[in-house]
Amino acid sequence: MESVTSNVLLPRLMKVNYENWSIQMKALLGSQDGWEVVQVGFVEPASTAGYTTAQNKLLKEMRLKDKTALYMLL
Known part of the structure; x- marks a missing residue:
């Protein structure tokens, strides 16, 4: 996501x-490619051992x- 907060007044x-x-x-959020993370959610993995560079x-x-x-x- 690009930094949009410096250019746009965020609704309160x-x-x-x-x-x-x-x-x-x-x-x-949709324009900044962030709606998916709100809709689906994000769970921090317990361990990243064995992750590839791409992962x-x-x-x-x-x-x-x-x-x-x-x-x-x-």
Whole structure:
């Protein structure tokens, strides 16, 4: 995900704007390739022993997507 937070005002969740907020966040996270991690979830593996270089690269990408999505939601 590219750094979008410096260019876009992130919507703030309040008691009265959930519907609008959720639509905006879904669109924002989708545009940043982060909606999948919200929808499916991310579970940190207990061990990465035996992972190939490609698997480690994918894990690093998923960690980044997870943390970026969490940051946007918070």
